[in-house]
Amino acid sequence: MSSIEDEHLVPTYQKFPIKIVRGNRALVYDEKGREYIDLSGGYGVAIIGHSNPFVASAIADQAKKLITCHGSLYNDARENYLSELVKVLPQGLDHVYFCNSGAEANEAAIKFARKKTGRKEILAFTGSYHGKTYGALSATWNQRYRKPFEPLVEGVKFAPFGNLEKATELVSDATAAIIVEPIQGESGIHVPPPDFLPGLRTLSRERGALLVFDEVQSGFGRTGKFWACENWNVSPDILTASKGIAGGVPFGFTAVSREIAASLKPGEQTSTFGGNALSCAAALAALQFLLSENLLERARSTGEYFRGKLESEVLVRHPSLVREVRGRGLMLAVELKIPVKDVILLGFDYNLILLYAGLNVLRFLPPLVISKGQVDKVTSALDAILSSIESRLAKSRQEVHTTLEAEA
Numbered sequence: 001m002s003s004i005e006d007e008h009l010v011p012t013y014q015k016f017p018i019k020i021v022r023g024n025r026a027l028v029y030d031e032k033g034r035e036y037i038d039l040s041g042g043y044g045v046a047i048i049g050h051s052n053p054f055v056a057s058a059i060a061d062q063a064k065k066l067i068t069c070h071g072s073l074y075n076d077a078r079e080n081y082l083s084e085l086v087k088v089l090p091q092g093l094d095h096v097y098f099c100n101s102g103a104e105a106n107e108a109a110i111k112f113a114r115k116k117t118g119r120k121e122i123l124a125f126t127g128s129y130h131g132k133t134y135g136a137l138s139a140t141w142n143q144r145y146r147k148p149f150e151p152l153v154e155g156v157k158f159a160p161f162g163n164l165e166k167a168t169e170l171v172s173d174a175t176a177a178i179i180v181e182p183i184q185g186e187s188g189i190h191v192p193p194p195d196f197l198p199g200l201r202t203l204s205r206e207r208g209a210l211l212v213f214d215e216v217q218s219g220f221g222r223t224g225k226f227w228a229c230e231n232w233n234v235s236p237d238i239l240t241a242s243k244g245i246a247g248g249v250p251f252g253f254t255a256v257s258r259e260i261a262a263s264l265k266p267g268e269q270t271s272t273f274g275g276n277a278l279s280c281a282a283a284l285a286a287l288q289f290l291l292s293e294n295l296l297e298r299a300r301s302t303g304e305y306f307r308g309k310l311e312s313e314v315l316v317r318h319p320s321l322v323r324e325v326r327g328r329g330l331m332l333a334v335e336l337k338i339p340v341k342d343v344i345l346l347g348f349d350y351n352l353i354l355l356y357a358g359l360n361v362l363r364f365l366p367p368l369v370i371s372k373g374q375v376d377k378v379t380s381a382l383d384a385i386l387s388s389i390e391s392r393l394a395k396s397r398q399e400v401h402t403t404l405e406a407e408a
């Protein structure tokens with residue numbers, strides 16, 4: 001496939017040969033009208049479904065009234081969203097900073113933690129992903145993202161994800177914040193052991209460090225709870241969110257306690273577009289849709305169903321190719337014993353848009369509105385894809401065998 005994108009975009013995205021022009025719920029369509037089930041959910045953004053009509057009309061209505069309004073002025077769309085948002089924030093968090101992406105939300109979290117504590121160090125974890133701006137990147141584990149852009153922000157240490165003992169060794173009275181994804185996304189959907197997040201909560205209180213939960217991927221109903229941290233009944237001092245919170249319109253926020261908010265002064269952290277009227281109207285509609293359609297319950301039940309099917313039709317039937325199924329709600333992964341790229345490319349033939357995490361993990365972040373019938377199609381397609389890879393591997397083994405015999 002040839003596209004002007006290949007001519008004129010900097011080549012920083014892994015590209016797949018399909019052009020999407022339209023979407024509806026868990027489906028997207030290419031320019032020929034071919035339908036695909038979107039298991040990537042636009043990287044977890046289309047959480048309430050693609051081009052959600054309720055959000056689309058809120059955007060259209062707001063666009064006709066007022067699109068932009070800088071944070072220095074009061075605005076009705078921002079007020080309306082804020083009044084609903086504070087009702088769903090974790091306990092103790094009642095102030096927010098609005099921005100436009102996950103990286104920016106984490107950037108602000110790191111700055112706020114340093115400002116509030118007067119300390120410099122950040123503890124992050126192996127496998128972490130917090131975004132690609134300098135502060136967020138500095139707390140991101142993957143060397144491939146970091147190395148070409150050094151030097152990064154100083155003072156970030158890493159402990160093994162899930163290892164409370166090692167984290168305890170690395171947190172001191174120089175630690176401003178511990179930043180963690182309650183369930184790691186980008187590195188392959190890793191659910192921590194049960195004592196990990198509660199342990200970090202205790203640790204950060206004891207040492208006077210702030211606890212930051214990056215819920216950019218795991219939040220907004222994805223795991224069947226509004227915030228993934230609710231799975232462990234733990235609340236952070238700072239929570240960041242973005243991805244699906246405005247139905248696909250760029251938006252993000254950093255939520256903090258009253259005490260942290262009180263440590264900040266006008267001018268210290270601002271964003272021209274942050275909290276603009278259009279994003280706020282979209283975010284309010286997305287939030288209302290999520291709650292009124294009971295999508296948390298749906299993420300739980302469809303997630304359980306999906307996971308069961310992945311186990312019975314993918315893991316059990318293809319033990320030579322599949323290592324493990326894991327995740328919570330509709331944040332799921334299948335770890336393979338083979339490179340994931342072949343599976344993703346074959347997926348297009350079966351009308352699936354699959355998402356990878358690392359070299360050998362298939363990650364599932366579908367819209368929460370995906371139906372059980374669609375899940376059935378997905379798992380039977382994956383079954384067929386893995387079968388075809390198995391027979392290809394068996395054939396090439398046979399060929400090697402035949403060649404060796406002929407040579408002998």
Ligand SMILES: *Cc1c(COP(=O)(O)O)cnc(C)c1O
Nearest residue numbers: 101102103129130131185216217
């Ligand atoms: C996607 C993601 C980010 C970065 O968000 P951007 O909007 O791409 O900057 C940060 N943290 C987590 C957990 C993410 O999944």
